[in-house]
Amino acid sequence: VSAEPQIRRVYETTVYAHDVDATTVFYADILGLRPFEHYPGFAAVFKLEDGGVFLIFEPKKASAPGRTLPAHGAEGAGHVAFSVTPGSLDAFVAELAERGIEIEVDETWETGGRSVYVRDPAGNSVEFVDGEAWPDEPRV
Amino acid sequence: VSAEPQIRRVYETTVYAHDVDATTVFYADILGLRPFEHYPGFAAVFKLEDGGVFLIFEPKKASAPGRTLPAHGAEGAGHVAFSVTPGSLDAFVAELAERGIEIEVDETWETGGRSVYVRDPAGNSVEFVDGEAWPDEPRV
Numbered sequence: 001v002s003a004e005p006q007i008r009r010v011y012e013t014t015v016y017a018h019d020v021d022a023t024t025v026f027y028a029d030i031l032g033l034r035p036f037e038h039y040p041g042f043a044a045v046f047k048l049e050d051g052g053v054f055l056i057f058e059p060k061k062a063s064a065p066g067r068t069l070p071a072h073g074a075e076g077a078g079h080v081a082f083s084v085t086p087g088s089l090d091a092f093v094a095e096l097a098e099r100g101i102e103i104e105v106d107e108t109w110e111t112g113g114r115s116v117y118v119r120d121p122a123g124n125s126v127e128f129v130d131g132e133a134w135p136d137e138p139r140v
Numbered sequence: 141v142s143a144e145p146q147i148r149r150v151y152e153t154t155v156y157a158h159d160v161d162a163t164t165v166f167y168a169d170i171l172g173l174r175p176f177e178h179y180p181g182f183a184a185v186f187k188l189e190d191g192g193v194f195l196i197f198e199p200k201k202a203s204a205p206g207r208t209l210p211a212h213g214a215e216g217a218g219h220v221a222f223s224v225t226p227g228s229l230d231a232f233v234a235e236l237a238e239r240g241i242e243i244e245v246d247e248t249w250e251t252g253g254r255s256v257y258v259r260d261p262a263g264n265s266v267e268f269v270d271g272e273a274w275p276d277e278p279r280v
Contacts, residue, residue: 006172006232007224008188008189009190009223010150010221011222012220012221013153032146037280048147053273063216069257070265071217072264073217074215074217075215076203078154078156079195079197079210080150080152080154081150081151081193082149083147083149084147085146127210129152133151140178
């Protein structure tokens with residue numbers, strides 16, 4: 001819009017799950033995210049170290065007409081990537097494996113960064129990134 | 141997983157759009173996000189000030205089998221919130237209005253933060269937050 005961008009960062013990131021509560025257990029107990037608020041069957045809210053907020057919504061309820069806030073709600077696999085503490089990905093992956101979480105892809109990028117992908121209970125593609133997955137300069 | 145959380149922050153946030161290119165124009169030219177990579181008809185990548193990455197994918201192509209990376213792709217309205225430069229929301233909203241972007245909801249939170257919600261061309265609910273939308277302590 002103006003010369004100076006006014007958007008600073010992503011504040012809230014959303015994924016959808018029909019079973020919000022089981023999916024909340026995954027993010028809280030398996031991944032170790034800090035649970036902030038939980039509205040059973042409807043939504044869960046996590047706060048991250050950098051002040052960012054991660055949201056899980058039940059898509060049918062979140063997209064129902066008559067809510068005060070704008071309706072939203074998507075069906076199908078979404079995607080989110082989280083940054084992990086540098087150097088911690090091997091230990092993290094080992095802990096996930098111990099808990100029966102299957103690694104779908106383990107990818108090392110041209111940047112030297114590395115990503116490991118799993119699925120949450122709702123089928124969303126969840127990526128853990130150690131370092132940078134994207135180069136400094138665009139390729140296309 | 142372990143005593144110390146290994147997930148630091150959200151690195152990539154994704155929304156979906158059948159018309160990736162029109163939606164990319166919205167985020168780049170109307171919202172002023174920095175375009176990073178663009179794969180016409182398939183995906184667009186934006187980098188934000190804090191190193192976060194915002195992604196738009198065409199859900200049918202991104203969920204097609206046979207890709208190297210894990211498939212994902214959702215149908216229906218997603219939701220993302222962006223933080224704006226403190227104090228800039230009024231000017232930002234005025235510029236959006238000049239460009240014909242309708243404000244769906246304008247909400248002031250108990251925290252003193254304020255959110256304005258619009259729709260991107262794909263119908264995703266896009267929120268701009270000045271300050272904090274979430275309280276310091278959970279309510280539930």
